[in-house]
Amino acid sequence: MALRLITWNLNGLDPTEIDLRTEAACLRMLLRPVLPDVVLLQEVVRRSWHAHLKHHFSAAGFTPWPADPTDTPSEYFSVVLVRAPLPTEAGGVEPFPGSHMGRCLVWARLGWSGRSLLVCTGHLESGRQASVERTRQLARIVDVLRAHGRDGDAAIFGGDTNLRRAEEPRVDGLDTLDDAWIASGAIPSLRATWPAPGWDPSPGWDPSPRRAPGARFDRVLSCGLDVQAFSLVGGTAPGLRGPPSDHLGIEVCFEPRGHRPA
Numbered sequence: 001m002a003l004r005l006i007t008w009n010l011n012g013l014d015p016t017e018i019d020l021r022t023e024a025a026c027l028r029m030l031l032r033p034v035l036p037d038v039v040l041l042q043e044v045v046r047r048s049w050h051a052h053l054k055h056h057f058s059a060a061g062f063t064p065w066p067a068d069p070t071d072t073p074s075e076y077f078s079v080v081l082v083r084a085p086l087p088t089e090a091g092g093v094e095p096f097p098g099s100h101m102g103r104c105l106v107w108a109r110l111g112w113s114g115r116s117l118l119v120c121t122g123h124l125e126s127g128r129q130a131s132v133e134r135t136r137q138l139a140r141i142v143d144v145l146r147a148h149g150r151d152g153d154a155a156i157f158g159g160d161t162n163l164r165r166a167e168e169p170r171v172d173g174l175d176t177l178d179d180a181w182i183a184s185g186a187i188p189s190l191r192a193t194w195p196a197p198g199w200d201p202s203p204g205w206d207p208s209p210r211r212a213p214g215a216r217f218d219r220v221l222s223c224g225l226d227v228q229a230f231s232l233v234g235g236t237a238p239g240l241r242g243p244p245s246d247h248l249g250i251e252v253c254f255e256p257r258g259h260r261p262a
Contacts, residue, residue: 001113004036006039007033008029008040009042009159010025010044010245010247011093020239026052038156040078041053042160050070060083064079064080064081065088086111090184096140101125116153119157124142124215125137138161145157154256154257159219163219165216178222178225179219180252181220191216192248193232194216225254234247
């Protein structure tokens with residue numbers, strides 16, 4: 001049984017064309033040949049949630065975790081959306097104690113393919129000056145995923161890590177998890193999720209075979225799963241002067257580890 005997941009930072013803090021951009025993002029995620037089973041969103045604001053995301057995802061059969069993600073003192077937040085009939089056993093929000101930006105780990109525990117599956121998202125501390133706190137937050141995520149996967153269950157984190165390449169060696173255990181981009185072949189044109197101007201992964205666009213300019217801030221990390229496919233979500237949209245977000249989303253298709261299609 002495949003599990004299809006999308007994670008995307010929607011750039012809700014930028015008010016420019018936020019209604020048009022959020023509508024375009026909803027269409028990008030929900031008008032697909034195959035609907036995702038789980039969607040992980042970061043930098044959602046009250047306007048984008050109540051005017052757009054809440055209604056579109058409810059109509060498509062998704063349940064949000066937390067049930068009311070706007071019930072927070074922060075002006076922006078992250079949310080896990082799970083599509084029926086996947087059963088959700090529990091969910092929660094764990095604030096990062098050292099965050100100066102109100103950042104949290106948002107999680108939901110699902111029943112999937114005969115095992116417990118933990119799905120998490122978060123928007124880790126931003127800016128070069130926050131390197132120590134950011135790596136501390138990611139180390140906590142690594143611990144959470146590894147603990148859940150210890151007894152043969154599976155776990156996924158997808159979100160905006162803001163991680164710089166030089167910070168990777170400072171996160172204990174990061175190399176024990178599967179990074180979806182690397183597991184899918186580390187295709188250079190799919191590397192950057194915070195792209196340089198002009199980078200456009202729209203359907204039909206022929207990317208350069210060279211390394212994609214920009215940063216790999218957005219990542220999907222997992223344990224107990226095999227990555228079957230990896231792609232980017234975003235690009236230009238009709239009626240917009242730019243893309244829906246300054247980040248590209250990531251879509252990953254997973255199978256239970258060791259599964260062999262018939």
